[in-house]
Amino acid sequence: MLDHHTIEKYELGWLALSAVLVTLLFVGVISSMLTQTLPGIFTRQASYLDPAKLAGTPFAAPGLKAAPDGSLDAYVVARAFQFQPNVLRVPAGQAVTLHIVAVDVIHGLMLGQGNVNLELMPGHIATLKTRFNHPGTYTSQCHEYCGAGHQTMTFKLIVEAPE
Numbered sequence: 094m095l096d097h098h099t100i101e102k103y104e105l106g107w108l109a110l111s112a113v114l115v116t117l118l119f120v121g122v123i124s125s126m127l128t129q130t131l132p133g134i135f136t137r138q139a140s141y142l143d144p145a146k147l148a149g150t151p152f153a154a155p156g157l158k159a160a161p162d163g164s165l166d167a168y169v170v171a172r173a174f175q176f177q178p179n180v181l182r183v184p185a186g187q188a189v190t191l192h193i194v195a196v197d198v199i200h201g202l203m204l205g206q207g208n209v210n211l212e213l214m215p216g217h218i219a220t221l222k223t224r225f226n227h228p229g230t231y232t233s234q235c236h237e238y239c240g241a242g243h244q245t246m247t248f249k250l251i252v253e254a255p256e
Contacts, residue, residue: 140218144196152194157181164188171200171213171235174242182251185228191221201237204250212237228254 147153147170155168155177167189170177183189193202195213202219203210209231211219225231235246 140220141216142194142218144194144216147194147196151192157183160190164190166190166192169193169202169248171195171202171246172197174235174240174246176202176235176246176248179247180249180251182253183225184255185252186224186226186255188222188224191219191223193219198239199237200235200239200246202233202248203236204231204233225250225252228252 142150142152151158151166151168152170155170158166158168160166165183165187167181167183169181169191171193172195191209191211193211193213194217195215197215199215200213201211202213209221209223211221213219229252231250231252233248233250235243235248239246
C-alpha cells in the first residue's frame, strides 16, 4: 500500500502534466488563429452570391485579373462537368488569390503540388491566397462526385517562369 507522500508525488506529477498539455493546446489554438490556418476571430466572414446572378460580378468573365496592389485575382466558376476557365496561367512567385464558386452542385478542386484543396459549395465563394514559386503544371480533377460527367471535369494551372 502506498503512503500519503508517495500518492501526493503522483498527484503533483499528473497535475503538472495536465497543466503542460492545457498550455500547449492554448498556444496551438492561438497560433493557428494568428496564422489563419484555422478560421477564427481574425478571418473575414465568408462570401456568398446567388449562383443564378453571376452577371455584374467578376465571375461573369472568369479568368486572371490584376488587383490594384499588384497581386493577381483568379476567378473560376465550377459548373456541370467543367471549370471556367479550365486552364489558368499565373506567373511564378507572384501572390495570387483564387476565388472559386460552384453554381450548381458541390464540386472540389485539389492541386496536390500546390497544397490547394477546396470544397466548392453552390453560391459560396471559396477564397485562397497563395503563391506558386516553382514553374510547372498543376492538374486537378473535381474530387467531389457531381454527376454522370464528373470524370471529365478537369482543371489545369500553369505556373510560368517570370520573363
